[in-house]
Structure formats: C-alpha cells, structure tokens
Amino acid sequence: ETGVTQTPRHLVMGMTNKKSLKCEQHLGHNAMYWYKQSAKKPLELMFVYNFKEQTENNSVPSRFSPECPNSSHLFLHLHTLQPEDSALYLCASSQEQGAADTQYFGPGTRLTVL
Amino acid sequence: GESVGLHLPTLSVQEGDNSIINCAYSNSASDYFIWYKQESGKGPQFIIDIRSNMDKRQGQRVTVLLNKTVKHLSLQIAATQPGDSAVYFCAEMNNGGSQGNLIFGKGTKLSVKP
Numbered sequence: 001e002t003g004v005t006q007t008p009r010h011l012v013m014g015m016t017n018k019k020s021l022k023c024e025q026h027l028g029h030n031a032m033y034w035y036k037q038s039a040k041k042p043l044e045l046m047f048v049y050n051f052k053e054q055t056e057n058n059s060v061p062s063r064f065s066p067e068c069p070n071s072s073h074l075f076l077h078l079h080t081l082q083p084e085d086s087a088l089y090l091c092a093s094s095q096e097q098g099a100a101d102t103q104y105f106g107p108g109t110r111l112t113v114l
Numbered sequence: 115g116e117s118v119g120l121h122l123p124t125l126s127v128q129e130g131d132n133s134i135i136n137c138a139y140s141n142s143a144s145d146y147f148i149w150y151k152q153e154s155g156k157g158p159q160f161i162i163d164i165r166s167n168m169d170k171r172q173g174q175r176v177t178v179l180l181n182k183t184v185k186h187l188s189l190q191i192a193a194t195q196p197g198d199s200a201v202y203f204c205a206e207m208n209n210g211g212s213q214g215n216l217i218f219g220k221g222t223k224l225s226v227k228p
Contacts, residue, residue: 002159042203043158043218056215090157098214100146100165100207105157 003027004106006091012112013081021076021109023091029104031097032074034066037088037108049074050097081113122201126225133191135222137204142185144206148216149178149189153200161189161202191224199226 004025013019025032034046048056049068063085065077074091088110092103127133139147145166150158164171164178164187171178177190187204203221207214 002157004157006157042220043205045215048215092157100214102148102160102163103216104160105150107155107157 002104002106004091004093004104006089006106006109008109009107010110010112012114013078014114015081015083017078017081019078021078021089021091021111023074023076023106025072025074025091025093025104025106027093027104029093029095030071031094032068032071033092033094033103034074034076035090035092035105037090043090047076048097055097078111081111083113086111086113122221122223124223124225126227127194129194129196129226129228131194133189133194133198133224133226135189135191135202135224137187137189137219137222139185139187139204139206139219140217141206141208142182143208144217146207147178147180147187148205148207149176149187149202150205150218151198151200151202152221158203194224194226196226196228199224 007022031050033048036044045058046060047066052068063080067075088108090108091106094103095101148163149161151161152158162173162178169180175192179188201221201223203219205216205218207216
C-alpha cells in the first residue's frame with residue numbers, strides 16, 4: 001500500500017451519467033494529482049493541486065471537473081463523458097508540487113464509458 | 115489482467131538473470147528522475163530515484179544509472195524474479211521549470227520466465 005486510496009476501483013457509466021472519483025492520501029502531502037492512463041500513451045497529467053489550490057489544468061475538457069476540499073482529499077467529477085474517455089484514472093500525491101520529490105500513486109479507477 | 119499499454123517494448127529474461135531497462139529522456143534541463151513499476155491492476159509503484167548531480171544510485175537489487183551526456187537513464191535489476199514482471203517506466207522532472215511536473219515515458223514490459 002502506498003498510502004493513497006482511490007474509489008471506486010471500477011466504474012462503468014453511460015454518456016449522460018454524472019459520477020465522481022475519489023482519492024484520499026494518508027501521507028501528509030500537500031500536492032495531489034490526477035492522471036489519465038490510456039493504452040498506447042504515456043501517463044497524461046490532468047490536474048494538479050498544491051496546498052488546495054489548483055495550479056495545473058493540462059487542457060482538460062470541462063466534462064472533467066476536479067475538486068480539492070483539503071490537502072488529503074481529491075475528487076474528479078465526471079459529466080457527459082465520451083467513449084474515448086475510457087481509461088485508468090490515477091491519483092497521486094507528493095510533498096509539494098515542484099519539489100524534486102517522489103509522487104506516490106493510488107491503485108487507479110478503471111473507467112469505462114459506454 | 116489489465117493492459118497498461120499496447121505495443122510496449124518488451125524485455126524477456128530468465129529468472130535469476132540480470133535485467134537492464136533503458137529510457138531516453140527528452141529535456142537536457144531535467145534534474146530529477148524516477149523509475150516506477152506498474153503491475154497489472156495496480157498503480158505505479160516507486161522503485162528508485164536519482165538527481166542529476168549523481169550518475170549512479172543503488173537500492174535493494176536495483177541500480178539506476180544516469181548519463182546526462184546522451185540523456186539516457188537505465189534501471190538494472192539483479193537476480194530478476196517472477197515478481198519483477200511488470201511494466202517499468204521512467205519519469206523526468208525539470209525542478210527549475212515552470213511547474214516542476216513529472217513527464218513519463220511509455221514504459222517497457224518486463225517478462226520473467228521461470
């Protein structure tokens with residue numbers, strides 16, 4: 001266990017559904033990240049929060065909406081997704097963004113959009 | 115198990131042999147590097163890191179070598195075991211860059227034959 005948990009582990013949703021992914025870290029870190037992992041592609045950074053402030057939105061479509069209520073929790077709200085959004089969504093945390101510091105990953109949520 | 119990437123470079127080794135996984139990084143200004151291991155159905159797991167002021171770092175059964183001249187990173191695994199079977203990928207960070215985010219490679223799939 002890395003100290004980063006994600007729920008749910010698997011999610012199947014229709015294109016008109018609204019769902020949320022949850023991430024929690026128990027490491028006392030101040031930076032949290034959302035990544036998308038698709039087949040044939042390297043890990044893609046989506047969002048970064050540093051001390052609860054969003055510092056990075058890597059040109060992510062608005063149908064993905066992040067929320068960071070505190071340094072330990074991170075959500076990704078999903079709305080009217082497309083089939084090409086099917087992927088493994090990974091959450092990570094580190095001591096703080098920008099520091100030469102290890103990011104620790106959760107197990108991911110396997111998302112399938114029908 | 116889940117596929118984390120198709121058409122990845124694959125390295126097949128015999129149990130007990132040493133493995134060498136290579137990574138070419140893109141940014142000559144990158145000054146921090148990490149190797150991750152990702153097993154099927156799991157998130158990436160930190161293995162070892164190295165900063166640019168070093169050219170070698172050793173961990174338990176693993177060694178990372180950094181050649182800044184040719185922008186090359188390698189991961190050596192001694193006495194490879196079946197549990198080492200996974201996808202391995204490197205990540206680079208420009209700590210002095212605008213955001214200091216990790217940039218991930220596509221990965222290499224290591225297959226260990228018993």
